[in-house]
Amino acid sequence: MAQQNYNSDDQIRARSAGGRVHDDHDAAAKSLSEALRVSFVILKIIMIVLVVAFLASGFRTVGSDEQALVLRFGKIRGVGEERVLGPGLHWVFPYPVEEIIRIPVAKKVNLAINSFWYRETMRDVLGESPKERAPVTETLDPVTDGYSITRSQMDSGDVTSTSGSDYNIIHCKWQVTYKIDDPELFFRNTYVDLEKIPAGQNYADVITQNVTGLLEDIAGNAVVTALVNYTIDDVMFEQVARVTEHVRKLLQEKLDKIESGIKVVSVQMTDKTWPRQVDAAFQAAIKASQDSQKAISQARTYAEKTLNEAAGPVAEKLFTALQEQNISQEQRDLLWSELAGAAQKRIDEARAYQTEVVETAKANADYLRQILPEYRKRPELVVKQIYWDAIQRILNNADEKFIIQPTEHGKNVQIRVLANRDPKIKPKSEKEK
Amino acid sequence: MKSIAITVFIILIVAVMGLYLISFQVRQTESALVTTFGKPTREITRPGWYFKRPAPIQRVHKFDSRMMVFEADLGETTTKGAVPIIVNTYVVWKIAEPLRFFNAVGTIKDAKSKLYGYISDTQNRTIGRHAFDEFVNSDPSKIRFPKIEEEMLADIQPAVRDAYGIEIKTVGIKQLKISADVSKNVFERMKAERNRRTEATIAQGNAEATKIKTDTDSKTRILLAAAEARAKAIRGQGDAKAAEYYKMLEEEPKLAIFLRNIEALEEMLKERATIVIPADSEPFKLLKGMPDFGASVQTREEAASK
Secondary structure, three states, rough: OOHHHHHHHHHHHHHHHHHHHHHHHOOHHHHHHHHHHHHHHHHHHHHHHHHHHHOOOOEEOOOOEEEEEEEEEOOOOOOOHHHHHHEEEEOOOOOOOOOEEEEEEOOOOOOEOOOOOOOOOHHHHHHOOOHOOOOOOOOOOOOOOEEEEOOOOOOOOOOOOOOOEEEEEEEEEEEEEEOOOOOOHHHHHHHOOOOOOOOOOOOHHHHHHHHHHHHHHHHHHHHHHHHOOOOOOHHHHHHHHHHHHHHHHHHHHHHHHHHOEEEEEEEEEEEEEOOOOHHHHHHHHHHHHHHHHHHHHHHHHHHHHHHHHHOOOOHHHHHHHHHHOOOEEEEHHHHHHHOOOOHHHHHHHHHHHHHHHHHHHHHHHHHHHHHHHHHHHHHHHHHHHHHHHHHHHHHHOEEEEEEEEEOOOOOOOOOOOOOOOOOOOOOHHHHHO | HHHHHHHHHHHHHHHHHHHHHEEEOOOOOEHHHHHHHHOEEEEOOOOEEOOOOOOOOOOEEEEEEEEEEEEEEOOOOOOOOEEEEEEEEEEEEEEEOHHHHHHOOOOHHHHHHHHHHHHHHHHHHHHHEHHHHHHHOHHHHOOOOHHHHHHHHHHHHHHHHHOOOEEEHHHHHEEEEOOOHHHHHHHHHHHHHHHHHHHHHHHHHHHHHHHHHHHHHHHHHHHHHHHHHHHHHHHHHHHHHHHHHHHHHOOOOHHHHHHHHHHHHHHHHHOEEEEEEEOOOOOOOHHHHOOHHHHHHHHHHHHHHH
16 A cells, blocks of 8 residues: 555655656756656556556465365455356455455374373373383362273172262363365364464464363363263273264264364274273273183183094084984084094994904804715714814913822812912914014 | 546546445355444444445454354263263354344454353353263163253353354364362272173183083084994894804804804914813823824724714
């Protein structure tokens, strides 16, 4: 504006100079008039340049991660999709008619929510050994210690609980990642302090610090509201994903309800712990659960090994088949054929017995058939022959033989045999081996 | 020509300066109030370009119309049934009616101090109507948390709007806590609960392991018994087949029995046998002397007579 005033002063001076040229007709006056004409042209050029510069100041670039709104006399310009300008070069009528507001829509911002964590001093955070940490207090101070309340297990069977209002305490840390989803809603509804923008920064630069308070409050509310629906075990171990999604959904609903134009990209539980005051009990519970898992898995190993030793890999199937009524004999036989282990050994032994007993019987029958014709001719001789052959073999096989002379009287004869034979005397058959 | 251009230019500048005096913009994020000699005469809630009388006559007061967040301090209150709890409530609010706001409050700073009282009143009143087990309950279907917040909003919204022209967009509890003393009790209960669970876990684990083992043992027994039955059947088949062969021996039962006895005798005395034999039995009789072939004929006759 000051520049424009200055220009108009020049014009006034130029005009009054022109008036004097009119009165005087000498050469000096002519050259003066020439000089004035030149300076007038220069002035005109300057004016045009200024106007062009003024209009050119309306060119604005919108970055690739931004979208922009144009305010014409303070009101968002355009209708429908035209209201939001995408990345690229745009021309808006310079201030004060139009104004461009660039909003970083693609920029994702992380916000840590630490209001549910117990109080930690700098020494606690930096101290490496547990000794350097402050001792755990017996209680939690509601002002300095943060925590969230979770519901109790429904079927806990706790005799002390009558109202069902038992609850647990949990500490957790969260991280919310958000971005501006709807630039118009965001600009219209979400407070960003324009008066406190530091020099050299613009609207976009101060968004994060301005919305942090709002987001912290609403995220805290979402965590409190969501967590009362879960047990401490849900939050600690079993349903982390569901809990997180619940918090995200609640947070988004609340942000949508107030038309903030902010979108929650993700919510994460970055840290969680049961209160340090009950650490021992929880550790014991974890150990118990590990131990019991171990016992079960050992039992399973035992089961596998035992069944495998008893009947081989087919054991389970065979067992089921034995219990089932409507399984065909073929199917059962097929399973039996895959049998292994101790059961198979018994069957093998039975098979061996079968073979042996049949073969022996057959051999005996053959033998009898062979000697039968001879026996029918001379029975006594044949029998004697067989008898003495056998006696010979028996006596040859005997380790010790005693031949005793019977007394004349034939009665009351005592024979004393030393019965505790040397156990080292091995059976003949083994010696031969 | 030149002078016309200059004149137009000057007029333009004067006009712009004049417009600054008699008009104003209301941005999309604002609302405005025009006062004439200090008295509010016009309320503007839509953005745009508006005219007014020059400065001493009419003045423009602008108000930010965007949402602001305000939280009360952490405060202890009691639920129905006198359970003390500590809550921290926040409100998201905005200036909805500039005129009322201008008359009753004036600045944002004043608004906050006025909201403070309303929030704690609403908080105490609403929470006092609900039992603690509506905040947290082992049965999630009994939790009324969102409803309590809605009630708080319904409680504070009309009052604040009527009094200050402030619209409360949402009310939320951002901290729900208990006193330090109570936290000690909670820890005791958590410990007891955990210990009970620990015991249950151990008992369950042992029971399951034992069950697996006994199941296995019984399965093994059943399988082995089934295998034994099968083995017996196989042995039986063998015995049956063998019996067919033994049938052939029936032709000469005496001989068959003799052969069987001989075989058995041989089998029994196969190993580690000590045999005591009288010296006058065959063939050891030979040790005592030559056999009498004449006598032997006599012996045969004697045998035959018997």
